[in-house]
Amino acid sequence: MVTWINTNFWARVARIILRNRILILAIIAGITVFLGMQWKHMRFTYTEANLLPDDHPVNLEYNKFLDTFGEEGNLIVIAIKDSTLFTPENFNHWNRLSKQLQAKPEISLVISTDNLQELVKNTDKQAFELEPLIKGKLEKQSEVDTIKKELFTKLPFYESLLLNPETQTLRTAIYLDKEIVNTSVRKDFIFDDFIPLIQEFEKETGLKVHSSGMPYIRTLNSQHIIDEIGLFILAALGVTSLIFFFFFRSFRATFISMVVVLIGVMWAFGILGLLHYEITVLTALIPPLIIVIGIPNCIFLINKYQQEVKKHGNQAKSLQRVISKVGNATLMTNATTAAGFATFIVTESKILKEFGLVASINIMAIFILSLLIIPIIYSFMRLPKTKHLKHLNKRWIGKFVGWMENSVRNHRIAVYAVAVGLLTASIIGIYQIRISGSLIEDMPKDAAFFDDIRFFEKEFDGIMPVEIMVDTKRPNGVMKLSTLKRMERLEELIDEIPELSKPISVTNLVKYFKQAYYNGNPNYYQLPTSQENTFILQYARNSSGESDVLSNFVDSTGQVARITTFMKDIGTDKMEGIEEDLWKKIDKELPAERYDVTITGKALVFMKGTKYLVKNLIISLLLAILLISIFMAYMFRSFRMILISLIPNLLPLLITAGTMGYLGVPIKPSTILVFSIAFGISVDDTIHFLAKYRQELAANNWKIQKSVYNALRETGVSMFYTSIVLFFGFSVFMISSFGGTKALGGLVSMTLLFAMLSNLVLLPALLLSLERSIANKKVLKKPAFDVLTEGKTKGKNRL
Known part of the structure; x- marks a missing residue:
């Protein structure tokens, strides 16, 4: 059967790369210089993130207010x-x-x-x-x-x-x-x-x-974003390089990996400039994300190179196999990760569309860079020394793999019991999750300007403007005494709400x-x-x-008036209750047949945008699951295998959601990103394991237990390495002063750690328990993507 991406294809790719090393390096240098020149087009955002589409009714009402009274912030x-x-x-x-x-x-x-x-x-x-x-x-x-x-x-x-x-x-x-x-x-x-x-x-x-005041807060908040970009990049480089060196004990391997990811960071900034996108609290995460996601590519490629060198000592053969054997696997894993980010493009939010597009482009770019640079640089160097290959036989890694194998072999019931227990507890926790749409909730709590926000909330009941626009439907209708009295009664209700300040109006x-x-x-x-x-x-x-x-209170025709109040930092659910009370009073005092009334303002637009965005992000997560399921169906040609592969990847997401409920971490734009990002990354381990499992089935005459244990031993080390790098890499974001970024880093790290354990313990256990229904030639047909093909080579040094 002819496959779309097969061994012969990757063999040709390997020859092209190794025969055109200087040209490829020159092209990479040229692209890097070009993208470096685009840095001048990078812009830092000077407005709040508009989470709603431009044509959304809430945005249209807000723009109508701005047209009538001008900028309110x-x-x-x-x-x-x-x-x-x-x-x-x-x-x-x-x-x-x-x-x-x-x-x-x-x-x-x-x-x-x-x-x-x-x-x-x-x-x-x-x-x-x-x-x-x-x-x-x-x-x-x-x-x-x-x-x-x-x-x-x-x-x-x-x-x-x-x-x-x-x-x-x-x-x-x-x-x-x-x-x-x-x-x-x-x-x-x-x-x-x-x-x-x-x-x-x-x-x-x-x-x-x-x-x-909003201009002051936005300025200092934007400066915090700018300051943290450099901090994140340095921290991500430091953490990942230390972990990488701890695993490989090689300055040369560590240096090569750092070169790859630094070029990736330069490309990330260049693409932001090329597309003329603003640097927001989300797009600021992309450069360090590229470091965190790029290092696992380097681990797989360098680990494979060193295994091949240890096996036969032939450099040319080792480099050719690095590209031809690991290239396809890393392409598939990077493609699924990019797909997780790319699903944000389907949302109607501009800020998320830009984040999803740039992130997915750069993930594929870092894959290409690692696949090209690592073999080419190693081709100019001497073979690794014996001391650089010692990490392949570390005892503690062997003990970890042995523990996993023992759990799957002898404690399968306990594995299922723990999984069911975690699932039950998570479902209970999920019911406790709340949605938050606060404009300032994610801002740095230790910043002086945040203390001042609390001061003004206490002294003047808030600083975030909420506007009520009253259209009397006739010129000079505002100054009629009957209208003024109706507005006064509405203002009395506003004054009674503790979360709102005393209103100001005509x-x-x-x-x-x-x-x-x-x-x-x-x-x-x-x-x-x-x-x-x-x-x-x-x-x-x-x-x-x-x-x-x-003019500050009434438009030029005397037909439209504004009532301005300021809101404290409250959650979406509480604001919805306040808005509902306001509308009851509005409907009574300013009936629709005589008045057109609009409630708007930056804070309200942001809150409604949060709720809208959460719905869209849930859709994007479902889309990510669907896309990756289709991808795996095409790869393994088995509906049953889709179900088996989804279980160990969905369980960590549910555990994370339950943890958020117990810890009181709300669903908001920053935390809802966790699920699509983590799912796109964690499914990589599933692809590696199942691809190796299918290969072992073919090599061992469809002996299920032997195939599962061989796959576990041979993929466990690489999956452990990459998961640890990802765990500590995403943990870097926890040093952020922004609550949302900190939560994103912690939750993704936790999810990926659970995903690793789930893929290395629960997935093999499921395969063994359901061996009769899934592990046969009818179910596991020849895959469309030949992810890991070793030919006649056997042994413990295969990826």
Whole structure:
């Protein structure tokens, strides 16, 4: 039977590689230089990850809001909670800081005590006028005390924005120019101007300034991503090289492997630049992933080369067999790993599509690099010395393989009992998993800006904006008293929800109008009666700058209003309950026949995106299982073998999911990736074992037990080596300060460790228990992929 990829094909590949060594190295160097030139096109993301497709209704509603009111994520806030702020020296410093910030071209507006305007009534003009609260530099403590009293007792309009009267925390609102919010200019301003000014103020006054707001958080979070890329690469190189050297005890083999993976890393960055993709928290993982996934390729190739050298001592023959015998196997394993990543491409999320595409391309690229570079470099070197081959006969490896063989041979019932017990416990744990869509949950918990997020949650009930847009369906409908009263009742409900801040809207401004009309008496900070409404609004219309003030709350036609509140860091399930309560109140107070109401905002879009993404990723995992099942069906031509091969690979996924439930690790974009990644990698061991098992069946006249034990002995060492490298390689991500990356590393490592044990203990046990139904020539037909063919060669040194 002619196969698609057969021994003759790989023999020709081996000849081509070894006869064109210089040309191939020159081509690799040329591609590396070209991709290195693409690094200049790499961009770091300046926006939050949009997990929803562009045409999703939630995105369309958010974009409609942006078209009406502009960018809502341009607010930076700074605050001080310290009674010593209210001294003439410190208070003047605080006001000077506001002036310095306002002078920056990147800032469109600063609202602080320095420029705080008080609304007053001008009876002669029948208009409201804005007068500065502070008129000049404050020299005396009595002057500061007077300002403080007025701030915290007479200006309720500013409570949600600048004041916390209960704790006497003072805040300044800094609005970035909306044009630079999602550009690199924002980053330059934060690091070059904003942070130095804050640090200078703290040094001069000894006061602690808390800084937050979405532009500030996003900038520092992005910088953490950039800083961790280099850390991950160095850590991955260090860990994998140490493990590699421990196994092979050869500086030469370790150096060659490091060269391969470093070129792979350069290609990874180059492909990101070539495709003009942004570096996000996900794509930042690709370079170290290439190191972790590339090293097992090097292990298989170098291990095979050393086995062949030990067997017959012929370098040319050894190199030819490395390519022809191991090339097909490594291609299949890399293809299944790439398939696990490639399934992310079918999701509708841009960030996941890019991650899946670049990761799958680079996995196949590192396979090609290892297959080309390792044999070629070894061809220019002397044969390995005897001491470099000692690792092939290590006693402790033999003991490990012996333990596995003994478990399969004598304790099969115990193996099944443990597997069933783990499965049962895992199913219980799975029911405890929750879904999380928090915008800040994965951010570094030990970062100073994260502490400041908690500070603002405590003092001002959050910093993540949630917007409610109310369309009255007619021009100037917002300022009708009936509409204002309906909005006020909705805002009262929002104010009662502890996870949401006191809302800000046009109703606050209208209440302030009434307070000003009654000479600033805070007891009149309320909506006007129908009798008062006519002449109070007439005062407002006569006021200079009235339209500028209103533009923050109402669109230019007077038809659409916004209600802004800020949300604490809460989970998706809790937010869904809050949203449901809001809609009940909205349906009652703002009926659909008279008003079009939309709830939106960055935090809400992210939460809905998380839930949408989880559904898509579950689909991608099922697709990965389906694709790999089809692949194995084509490879082994046996439906029964598909079932047998899936069991030891699905069980570790279920164990991991159950562990997440018990440990309280939520399902979110970062952790749901674990399953597709781990499945794509762990199935490699199954392919190696089953391919070797089928080969042994043919060589041993279909003697099942002998074939299983031979396959276990001969694939166990390589599978153990690669699994250990993968375990410690993915564990590198646990040094991350990002919760999602840390969870990803730990969960993938754990899953791959369970997968190794499952493939080396449970899979052989299943084959022996079901030998009559699966281990026969009718079931195991000649495979379409001749993964491991040794010809007439026999012995313990085969892969």
